[in-house]
Every structure is written in C-alpha cells, then in structure tokens.
Amino acid sequence: MIPILLAYLRMHGLELAGMIATILGIWLTTKRLLICWPVVLAADFLYLAVFYRARLFSDALLQVFFVVFTLYGWWHWWRGIRAEGEVRVEPLSARGWTAGLASGAVGAALLGALMVRMGAALPHLDAALTSYSLVASWWQARKHIANWWLWIAVDVIYVGEYLYKDLRATALLYAGLVLLAVLGLRDWRRAPVQMAA
Numbered sequence: 001m002i003p004i005l006l007a008y009l010r011m012h013g014l015e016l017a018g019m020i021a022t023i024l025g026i027w028l029t030t031k032r033l034l035i036c037w038p039v040v041l042a043a044d045f046l047y048l049a050v051f052y053r054a055r056l057f058s059d060a061l062l063q064v065f066f067v068v069f070t071l072y073g074w075w076h077w078w079r080g081i082r083a084e085g086e087v088r089v090e091p092l093s094a095r096g097w098t099a100g101l102a103s104g105a106v107g108a109a110l111l112g113a114l115m116v117r118m119g120a121a122l123p124h125l126d127a128a129l130t131s132y133s134l135v136a137s138w139w140q141a142r143k144h145i146a147n148w149w150l151w152i153a154v155d156v157i158y159v160g161e162y163l164y165k166d167l168r169a170t171a172l173l174y175a176g177l178v179l180l181a182v183l184g185l186r187d188w189r190r191a192p193v194q195m196a197a
Helices: 002-030 036-053 057-084 094-118 123-141 146-164 168-189
Strands: none
Touching: 002 036, 002 168, 036 057, 057 094, 057 123, 094 123, 094 146, 123 146, 146 168
16 A cells, blocks of 8 residues: 555655645635745646646646746735735726636637647647636736636636546646635635725
8 A cells, every 4th residue: 555655656746746735825815815925836836847747738838927927916915915904805897807808718719729739738728728827817916806706617627627637636626726716705705805096
C-alpha cells in the first residue's frame, strides 16, 4: 500500500500541491482576506507546470495570466484595505457584464485557433474556459460579485474536461471550487458594497 501511495505522490505530487494551495487560496478569497493572494500565486505556478505537462496549453497560458491578475488583485485589494479598513465588493454594471462576456467570446475564438495550430488537447474547449477564466479573474481582482457566477459556470465545465484528461485530482479540485464559488457568492452578497464614485 505504501509503495503505491509513494508512486502516486511521485507522479501527481505537483498536482496535489496545486490542489491544496488552490483550495486554501479560494477559501481565503471567499472570506475577503488579503492573505489569499500569495497563496493563490503559489497555486498559479504549481498549476502552470501541471497543465504544461498535460499539454493543456491554454490552461498553462492561463496560469501566466493568473500570475499577473493575482499580483494586480493583491495590489488592488491591499490599496482598498489600506484606504477603508476592509475589502468591499463593487457592483458590476450591465455594460460591464456585456463587455466581459463579449471579451470572453472573442478571446475564446482567437485562442482556440492558435491552440489548434499548436496541437493542443481540446483546443476550443480549453481556449473558451481559459478566456472566460480571465474575465472572472479580472472581475475578482476588481471585487465584482459577478466573478462568482462566472466561476461557477466555468468550473462545472472544467470538471468534465479534467476527467476526460485523466486529471482526477484536479477534477475533484474543480468540483470543490464550484462549492467554494457558491460560498463566495453567498459571503460576498453579505459584504459591504462600495458604490462607484
């Protein structure tokens, strides 16, 4: 039993470490705690390696963007906490919804075409999930509650993709992320709202 466990850890240790860091980071985000950002940053780097090895190139590229959004979100939240004492959520206008969803569609089409040329696994599906994950990440960094709605939709589809690619721990992680996104949606709805100036 122990040799089997050690062999599994050797093959999937990076994925498991990424899974743990992601769960912790998202849970801290649902609580609007600034410490979420360095934990999420560690998860970004771990999953960059996992997805590259699995030839999910859009997901690997997504992790690079996640690093940028994580650093931006960390700075934006820190600035907000420093100014007002707590992280406040900000409403997203109908125009913001439309622009975000349209940007996701354009990004999915462009990235999908590139991923076909690169020989990526599941190029169009992975590109669409990557593109909409970027939109959700931007909304999260900007403290828009709408990020949780988009994460729920994206993460449900990711579960199927990762099961198909035999990334079972990651599929389990994303099933858990759906639950965490529901928790985040609930908690952020209770949070103070910062109205636009």
